[in-house]
Amino acid sequence: MSIRVRTKNQEPRGVRGVRKYWYFLKMMQVSPWYFLIQIVSSLCVAGFDGLSLGLLAPLLKGIIEKDFSFLGNITGVPWLMRVTGIHIQDVPSRFLFLGLVGVIFVSALLKNVVFYLSQVYMVKQREGSAFYLKNFVFQRYLTFGKLYLDKISQGYIQSDLLFADRVVRLLDALGKLLIAGFTLVVYFSIMVFVEWRLALFAVVVLPALHFSLRWLIKKIRRTAQLQSRVALKMGRQVFDILSGITVVHAYNKEEPMFRRFRQINDDIKRHNISQDKKLRMIQPFQEVLTMIAILFFVSAVAFIFVTGRAGQVSEYFLFLILVRRCAPVLIQLNRVKSDVAQLDGPMNRLLKVAEEKDKHVVSSGEEEFSGINSHIEIRNLNFQYRQHLPVVRGVSFTIPKGQMTAIVGPTGSGKTTLINLIMRFYECPPGTIFLDGKDIREYSIESLRRSISLVSQEVTLFNDTLKNNVLFGSRRDQRPGNEEVLSVFKKARLDEFVAKLPQGIHTEIGDRGVRLSGGEKQRVSIARALLRQPDIMILDEATSSLDTTTERLVQEAIEEAVKGRTAIVIAHRLSTVKNADKIVVIEEGRKIEEGHLSELIERRGAFYHYWQAQRFE
Ligand SMILES: Nc1ncnc2c1ncn2[C@@H]1O[C@H](COP(=O)(O)OP(=O)(O)OP(=O)(O)O)[C@@H](O)[C@H]1O
Ligand SMILES: [Mg+2]
Structure with missing residues (x-):
């Protein structure tokens, strides 16, 4: 609503x-x-x-x-x-x-x-x-x-x-x-x-x-x-x-x-x-x-x-x-x-x-968005949160339908900002983001967000049960059944963890999920995104480092999440980048490289250095 x-x-x-x-x-x-x-x-x-x-x-x-x-x-x-x-x-x-x-x-x-x-x-x-x-x-x-x-x-x-x-x-x-x-x-x-x-x-x-x-x-x-x-x-x-x-x-x-x-x-x-x-x-x-x-x-x-x-x-x-x-x-x-x-x-x-003054309300368009048909395009995008402090500068690239596009770059380079603009959390300048050739500002924000699932960098969970936290993303008119919920828990590699809990998916997780570990929180937020079966999946990988077993579980959950979908993933891990169809490298708000993994390694540019250091921020 x-x-x-x-x-x-x-x-x-x-x-x-x-x-x-x-x-x-x-x-x-x-x-x-x-x-x-x-x-x-x-x-x-x-x-x-x-x-x-x-x-x-x-x-x-x-x-x-x-x-x-x-x-x-x-x-x-x-x-x-x-x-x-x-x-x-x-x-x-x-x-x-x-x-x-x-x-x-x-x-x-x-x-x-x-x-x-x-x-x-x-x-x-x-x-x-x-x-x-x-x-x-x-x-x-x-x-x-x-x-x-x-x-x-x-x-x-x-x-x-x-x-x-x-x-x-x-x-x-x-x-x-x-x-x-x-x-x-x-x-x-x-x-x-x-x-x-x-x-x-x-x-x-x-x-x-x-x-x-x-x-x-x-x-x-x-x-x-x-x-x-x-x-x-x-x-x-x-x-x-x-x-x-x-x-x-x-x-x-x-x-x-x-x-x-x-x-x-x-x-x-x-x-x-x-x-x-x-x-x-x-x-x-x-x-x-x-x-x-x-x-x-x-x-x-x-x-x-x-x-x-x-x-x-x-x-x-x-x-x-x-x-x-x-x-x-x-x-x-x-x-x-x-x-x-x-x-x-x-x-x-x-x-x-x-009063309206300074409230920066993002205005919604009239057009219904029902899914991507060909591609998302970012065209010469500039953005700043505060005056005279540009965060994104003249960035252009396309995100093809049904493929996974990874964005990599050092910390503070503006990766999350790009996502914030696609999600319409902040107003982008006109003529800078297009969905199937139409300005994103023409679409209704509600319909747009209905088609996108976002797993944000900072996991946001509510003081409720595991199940309700996962159900949060689903629409009221499409309340999924128990089976569907369990299958999502499985896809997000939470099934083993849940099986060990005496109250299972009905376990209360505390304020902002304090009773869960970092890796578990990440997987719960992936499960929440998966349950909606979105047209576009956006994943801003959390930077917190995890032990190898948990890392693998999170990685598998991410793979499930992006499978067969138009996906934008801000990657901090080697394993994520490996699966990408396309990689966009951002530094200080500018796009400096773009291409497939093999192309970028061959070019021996900025990405190659990250690759060698296995560091994508
Ligand atoms: N709400 C905000 N208000 C003002 N400045 C902000 C805001 N959010 C981010 N910034 C600034 O914008 C720049 C880009 O931030 P952004 O979160 O996009 O970086 P990032 O590439 O996602 O970094 P990381 O890899 O650490 O997540 C940073 O310099 C940051 O200080
Ligand atoms: Mg970020």
């Missing part, structure tokens, strides 16, 4: 400010329904909350005056009376009291029920989004060009997946923002309704409270970026140390490695403490400011009293409650801001993962 990631029309470069959040909401596949439901439920929560609070004033007034008939004058109630046919003046006060208490209770209850349901819905969406986002990150990594992957640490992906989990908290923040925003609007409307002059006071004081924490939010954002940077560093270091654990042990480097880890761990601790200190400053800061606001408010009430307007005690009481209740809502708003500020680092990091 080829992996297609939605990268087009998703160019995130320059995605800043509000657009950045919008971009992420789209990437997390948040449905428009989600927004609608969140808005409606937030409106309901704020509305029910306002209703239960707002009715406190008439309740208090009624209790003080021992009369609830004034309810009939409240806005909207006359209309309600007309519709229902009930006249409040005729209803006994105790029923009105009970009715009022009932409405307050029911609206408080409904507020919390709606709130809970909307939270559950939000959590479902958030976890769904985390799922999409992590898939997105992983798929991106799978499509990155090898040139890019060579540059970065594989530990990054773990941090990026953790970041994806964090970024979805954007949805929590959005929900809180909606509820806090609507609640403030409702509270404010009640204030205006009760006493507009005091509401005016709120207009001035409350935003001042809200903006007083701007500097703190800025600092939180900055620390969040530092936090994500050290998290990436930690991922990279842990990966590096654990993947090289043998060398760490062999050179007694446990102590310095641990020190290195502890340093980063310490950085993380420092940043976390510093961030938490800032986050925890928000609440006390706001509480003090709110207290100041309340004192101001009481003074304002006193002023209105003194200047003559005899107000309703119940209204002032309600007002006080509202101002007091505004404080946590404002704190909530600021917390949303700080939460979002904390997501800044992870979001910027994921934007980097999403």
